[in-house]
Amino acid sequence: MSLIQILNYSQKKEFETPPLLEYEIRQEIFSVSPIIKQQIESIEIDSNKVRFIAMYGYFKVTQTFYNPNLFHLDDLNYICKRYHINFDPNHIFSKNTMALYKKIIRYQLGYKPVDSTLKDLLLKTAINLITQIPSPKALFYTLIELAIEHRYEVPSYTLLSKIITDAMNKQRGDIFGKLKLFSHNEELQALQRVLEVDETLPGRYILSKFKKLSHSLKPSKIKEEVKLFETIKNYHNSILDITQKIGLEENTAKHYAQWVEKSDMHQILRKEKHKQQFDLICFMVHHTKVRNDQLCDILLQSVQSAKLSAMREHQNTYFLERASRSKASLEITSLLKDNFIPKLYSIQNTLKLKISSDKN
Structure with missing residues (x-):
């Protein structure tokens, strides 16, 4: 059975990669309690100490464990500098050691591993919400919030995809059963x-x-x-x-x-x-x-x-009319200047001469 695609490639990559941290945030999340400090001191290999602190810090922020190969180099360098320890990227980090560190971190921070109880809870919730939540992606993040709320580590992308796929298939199966009654409609x-x-x-x-x-x-x-x-x-x-x-x-x-x-x-x-x-x-x-x-x-x-x-048509008409009015105004001005006013002066001068002649 193929799983439905919940997140696209970039979204899935972001989900499975540790968060990018500012310097101030690093100071806070990579700080350790006295009990955790004792645990770190009991680790013999420096590279594993660095990995443990990185796992601890990332989990505090996201309640998620990440692939050690995806740990950010800036974070590892910060941990080395702060705790005066060295890191060898070529040192092999065994699965058993990583599983042990996960167990310690979950216990110290008060979280449980993914188990059948959580899977049943998430599946039941997915079935109930599948028709109410707008998209599988929205349901995906709702299930993550539910897991954290119940103090569980965040399940893997594959597990969440399977749960949502199972919920959708169950719902669709119920519909198929009803639809078959109308197959010859x-x-x-x-x-x-x-x-x-x-x-x-x-x-x-x-x-x-x-x-x-x-x-x-x-x-x-x-x-x-x-x-x-x-x-x-x-x-x-x-x-x-x-x-x-x-x-x-x-x-x-x-x-x-x-x-x-x-x-x-x-x-x-x-x-x-x-x-x-x-x-x-x-x-x-x-x-x-x-x-x-x-x-x-x-x-x-x-x-x-x-x-x-x-x-636009109104503006064009207005500007055309305004241009037409301006042209008419210029024509009237020119007519007054070139014809009417000179004639008026001529008449005025003629009248003045006539009046002067009459007085004499």
Whole structure:
């Protein structure tokens, strides 16, 4: 049974690597109590003393034991300098010695090793929360917090992944049992037609055109998206009664819908019929919500775009009118200056001469 991927590569690497520490933090976490100091003094090999202190400090911060090969060199150098001991990276650190150090550190800090009691607790919790928590990743960190709360060391990534996978498989198995009662339902038979080859696009399957979302604001593209949404919504409405009866939750639908999005058709077609139906139900349920939200976003963007276009048009009209008014003003000024005012002066001078002549 393959385990589901909870964390991506970089997240998993971060989880399995000791934290990066500032100098001030090193001073605090690599400080040891008198009892631990006595324990360190009883260790004969300096390199093992350094490793013990590093394990102790890291565990105080994260309640996790790490691969000694991943200990940060800056931390090891700090420990050597502070406690005046030497470290030889070529010295072999045996598994038995590491197991002994883990036992001592857990005991001194008041933590328990992972045992069947914790595994049962985590599995029961995962089964109860699988439909309530938005993603396997969120459930992963919830289980870590639960382990720490009960004074256990943090389980390994592999163990937590197995517990979450088991919880999801149990939930899916319960749904499969209910879904098989509807295996010959007409609506489900119609839904499976999306696994057929698209006659309008030879070589492609009908389901493929439902996977991609367009965010274009072009009217033709929006029209296509609306048409696809209506088709998916019709599928969703036709199986709504089945969805309710099998107890499909939104988070479950989202998880398996995302698997469908990433998978090629051959992976889906290889599955048993009831598993294909389950995946398609999840896909239609999730994509009805996703595409509804997407069309709302497109509508808002279209309205905003229309507003901006109207504002730009108004500004252009205003500046054109202002330029036109400025031109008219210049023409009137020029007319007054070149024609009207000279004529006015001429008339004024003529009148002055006439008045002067009349007085004489």
